[in-house]
Amino acid sequence: MDKLKPITYLASVLFLFLGFVFEVKPQDDHTISGVLKDGLSDQYINGAMVTLRETAFSSVSKEGGKFQLNKVISNRYVLNINAAGYQSYQAQINVKTDLELGVITLFPIGYENPDEMALQKTIRATNIAELFTKRPNFIGGNQVFGIPPEPKRLVGNFYLDPKWNKASILLYRDKEVIEGYFVRYNINSNNFELRADQDDLVSSMPGFRVQNIVWVDSEHNVPRYFVNGMDFRENGVPISGIFEVLVDGHMPLLRRTIASIKMSNYNEALMVGQRNDFIVKRNVYYFLKEKTVIEIPKKKKEFYKIFGDKAEEIKVFVDENDVNIREPSGYFVIFTQYNSMFEGFEPLVLKLVEN
Numbered sequence: 001m002d003k004l005k006p007i008t009y010l011a012s013v014l015f016l017f018l019g020f021v022f023e024v025k026p027q028d029d030h031t032i033s034g035v036l037k038d039g040l041s042d043q044y045i046n047g048a049m050v051t052l053r054e055t056a057f058s059s060v061s062k063e064g065g066k067f068q069l070n071k072v073i074s075n076r077y078v079l080n081i082n083a084a085g086y087q088s089y090q091a092q093i094n095v096k097t098d099l100e101l102g103v104i105t106l107f108p109i110g111y112e113n114p115d116e117m118a119l120q121k122t123i124r125a126t127n128i129a130e131l132f133t134k135r136p137n138f139i140g141g142n143q144v145f146g147i148p149p150e151p152k153r154l155v156g157n158f159y160l161d162p163k164w165n166k167a168s169i170l171l172y173r174d175k176e177v178i179e180g181y182f183v184r185y186n187i188n189s190n191n192f193e194l195r196a197d198q199d200d201l202v203s204s205m206p207g208f209r210v211q212n213i214v215w216v217d218s219e220h221n222v223p224r225y226f227v228n229g230m231d232f233r234e235n236g237v238p239i240s241g242i243f244e245v246l247v248d249g250h251m252p253l254l255r256r257t258i259a260s261i262k263m264s265n266y267n268e269a270l271m272v273g274q275r276n277d278f279i280v281k282r283n284v285y286y287f288l289k290e291k292t293v294i295e296i297p298k299k300k301k302e303f304y305k306i307f308g309d310k311a312e313e314i315k316v317f318v319d320e321n322d323v324n325i326r327e328p329s330g331y332f333v334i335f336t337q338y339n340s341m342f343e344g345f346e347p348l349v350l351k352l353v354e355n
Contacts, residue, residue: 029071034101036065036081038108045106048083076195076196082262085109092180092196097149139166156279158188158259160242164195165215167225172211172228183215185226187259187281190241207242220353229256230294239293241288246332248348249339251306252288253331257281285331307338314338328352346349 042067043269051058053070055077061067074096081089086106090218164182169192171178181194190207212227225248229239247253259281265273285305286293297303303325304311315335317323323332332352339345 007165009152024205028073030074030093030095030098032069032072032079034067034102035103036061036067036083036101037105037208038086039105040108045083045086048081048086048106051080052274053078053080087175087177090176090178090180094197141217154261154279155276158186160185160187160257161217163218165218167213167215169205169213170211171209173209175211183213185242187241187257207240212241213242217353220351222349222351222353224353225348227254229293232288232291234293243293245348246337246352249335249341249345250342251335254286254288254293255328256284256286258284283328285328287335294329298326310338310341315342328354 020163022143034050036048037043038045044063046061046063046065048061048065048067050061050067050069052072057069057072057077059067059069061125072095076092076094079089079091079101081104083106085108087109089104089106093101121157126190138313158231161184164184167179167181167183169178169181169183170176180263181196184193185191185207186193191276192207192210192213193202194205194207200288207228208230210228211231212225214223214225216222217224225245226242229241229243230241230242241256243254243256245252246255259279262274262278264275264277266275285296287296288294293307297306304315307314314334314337318330320332321333323333325334329352336347
């Protein structure tokens with residue numbers, strides 16, 4: 001029995017050592033907290049269900065709209081927020097430490113701009129500014145560059161913007177809001193490509209599912225607003241693809257980017273011409289009247305007619321400020337001036353961003 005004493009002693013020491021190690025090891029759990037507010041009344045939202053998708057982590061917002069998820073282990077999650085009478089909210093978060101998400105704004109189901117502007121503006125510039133500058137789940141730089149694969153004899157790409165831009169997406173279905181992804185839009189296929197921050201996995205979302213989308217241009221660091229053409233008509237026919245809203249208000253200014261292929265004209269015998277096919281993108285500018293998009297007239301006389309009883313005022317403004325009515329920058333200035341003549345006008349962006 002005496003021979004067993006050293007072994008027993010060593011086992012006891014080992015047990016105490018392991019117990020000490022496991023006792024002092026820091027717990028890999030974190031706290032996620034935030035505050036929910038109504039985007040219209042600015043009131044706090046109590047009783048909302050806050051969950052991490054496909055996990056048991058959940059919480060209910062309490063007094064002052066506050067919510068808190070405890071003992072969350074480090075990982076990537078999709079945060080879901082559902083409140084009775086409000087559009088559902090979804091965002092991707094990367095939990096490495098305690099996260100304070102700040103104020104998250106929810107909008108009522110079926111919300112439309114009370115000033116009766118022509119476009120649905122659930123996602124506003126003020127919310128986007130906060131979203132992309134303050135929330136910790138968006139930390140990671142302003143831009144991620146993506147280079148689309150190029151076929152052997154096709155030069156260029158079909159992306160509206162080949163860079164990846166941080167975005168907030170409003171879906172038609174259940175008015176669900178998706179945030180926390182980088183996106184880019186393929187004009188040819190009418191598909192959005194989505195990827196998480198610091199992740200190479202890319203998923204695709206058909207354009208017909210998206211009602212509107214706001215992304216922060218990674219080069220100019222300004223929000224850009226896009227709406228689905230399915231909500232409009234051109235010559236009485238529904239439209240496929242998205243339109244960028246440059247100026248909103250009584251008569252919005254829209255831009256649509258069209259991509260086409262310029263075929264090679266290379267002559268093998270003479271060895272002249274372009275050897276490759278090229279993807280060519282051009283912008284077409286429209287104004288919105290009720291639910292109909294109309295291309296901006298090229299002729300000066302016809303151009304001024306679209307402003308109705310304010311045509312003469314616009315003409316005087318153009319002449320006094322030497323505005324070029326045949327340039328996109330001129331369209332932007334003129335439509336901003338026109339819409340500012342109506343009560344409730346609020347500019348979406350302060351400058352025109354070219355693709």
